Amino acid sequence: MSTHPNRIGVVGGGQMGTGIAEVAARNGCDVVIVEVDDARAQAARTRIESSIARGVKRGKVSEEDAAAALGRLRASATFEDLADRQLVVEAVVERKDAKIEVIQRLGEIVEDPEAILASNTSSIPIVELGAAVGDRSGHVLGLHFFNPVPVLSLVEVVPSLLTDEAVVDRTWAFAVDVLKKDPIRAPDRAGFTVNTLLIPYLLSAIRMLEQGLASAKDIDEGMVKGCAHPMGPLALADLIGLDTVVGIAETLYAEQREQLFAPPALLQRLVAAGRLGRKTGHGLYDYQ
Ligand code: CAA
Numbered sequence: 099m100s101t102h103p104n105r106i107g108v109v110g111g112g113q114m115g116t117g118i119a120e121v122a123a124r125n126g127c128d129v130v131i132v133e134v135d136d137a138r139a140q141a142a143r144t145r146i147e148s149s150i151a152r153g154v155k156r157g158k159v160s161e162e163d164a165a166a167a168l169g170r171l172r173a174s175a176t177f178e179d180l181a182d183r184q185l186v187v188e189a190v191v192e193r194k195d196a197k198i199e200v201i202q203r204l205g206e207i208v209e210d211p212e213a214i215l216a217s218n219t220s221s222i223p224i225v226e227l228g229a230a231v232g233d234r235s236g237h238v239l240g241l242h243f244f245n246p247v248p249v250l251s252l253v254e255v256v257p258s259l260l261t262d263e264a265v266v267d268r269t270w271a272f273a274v275d276v277l278k279k280d281p282i283r284a285p286d287r288a289g290f291t292v293n294t295l296l297i298p299y300l301l302s303a304i305r306m307l308e309q310g311l312a313s314a315k316d317i318d319e320g321m322v323k324g325c326a327h328p329m330g331p332l333a334l335a336d337l338i339g340l341d342t343v344v345g346i347a348e349t350l351y352a353e354q355r356e357q358l359f360a361p362p363a364l365l366q367r368l369v370a371a372g373r374l375g376r377k378t379g380h381g382l383y384d385y386q
Pocket residue numbers: 149150152153156158220243244245246248249250293296328329334338342
């Protein structure tokens with residue numbers, strides 16, 4: 099009999115939360131995704147439906163599997179609906195106060211003492227989230243997915259100093275056997291493995307644009323055609339969301355104090371203007 103968690107919760111219906119919920123539901127899990135109000139819960143469900151429909155259109159999911167996945171998925175505006183979950187992934191906004199509040203609430207309401215409380219944070223120290231839940235800290239770890247979640251196979255598994263090794267093993271096996279992902283073990287330092295390398299690259303591209311050294315098109319085309327990246331760094335920053343890029347950069351800079359992590363002014367101004375990338379229709383590029 100499988101001991102993998104099956105009742106999965108996701109907190110946050112943004113692009114990461116919906117992607118995680120979609121992948122779990124498509125792989126047979128019973129999923130509850132929670133948002134702050136009914137309108138956002140409905141929007142999360144709609145986003146998942148259209149992503150699954152895209153999967154069907156591209157021949158990645160059969161009509162039957164798509165219907166079954168949606169049947170296993172519930173979008174809710176009631177946080178307490180997570181009480182019976184065996185594994186919950188929080189995927190709320192990349193702000194430490196918000197994530198700590200969510201993890202504390204999960205620590206209070208999730209009933210199973212063996213439940214795994216995971217965070218999809220890109221940069222916030224997992225140990226601080228673990229420390230926030232007192233005697234459940236051994237069950238808190240990072241489970242960091244990559245956008246678009248249904249397409250990219252990597253997941254970073256990030257234990258903190260407080261995480262039980264058995265919880266790491268269970269999460270790893272769940273990622274491989276159930277979610278069909280390829281995990282790597284990443285250190286609990288700001289940015290983990292991938293963002294420590296990726297963010298300075300994205301910021302360098304934005305600085306190059308800001309300084310007028312090259313056009314956006316030429317920067318992106320250079321990396322796509324010269325290095326076989328699927329998309330250039332400016333398009334990728336817009337895909338990730340410029341607010342998220344700034345959030346990660348600030349956390350990395352606060353911890354490492356190295357100039358290569360400092361967010362450039364252009365990036366900060368775009369965020370201040372509400373131009374957050376693809377999700378708002380404007381960012382480093384215009385999408386409307
Ligand atoms: N389910 C399953 N498969 C899907 C799907 C879905 N819902 N939607 C699309 N796909 C599949 C498509 O069928 C296609 O597969 P094939 O190549 O086998 O045909 C593939 O995904 C690509 O889809 P598209 O053709 O629609 O899109 P594309 O070819 O233009 O690629 C992209 C788009 C996937 C975004 C690609 O450009 C890419 O991989 N870019 C890089 C993204 C990246 O680096 N992400 C990491 C960001 S960092 C991060 O997320 C972490 C952080 O903390 C910031």
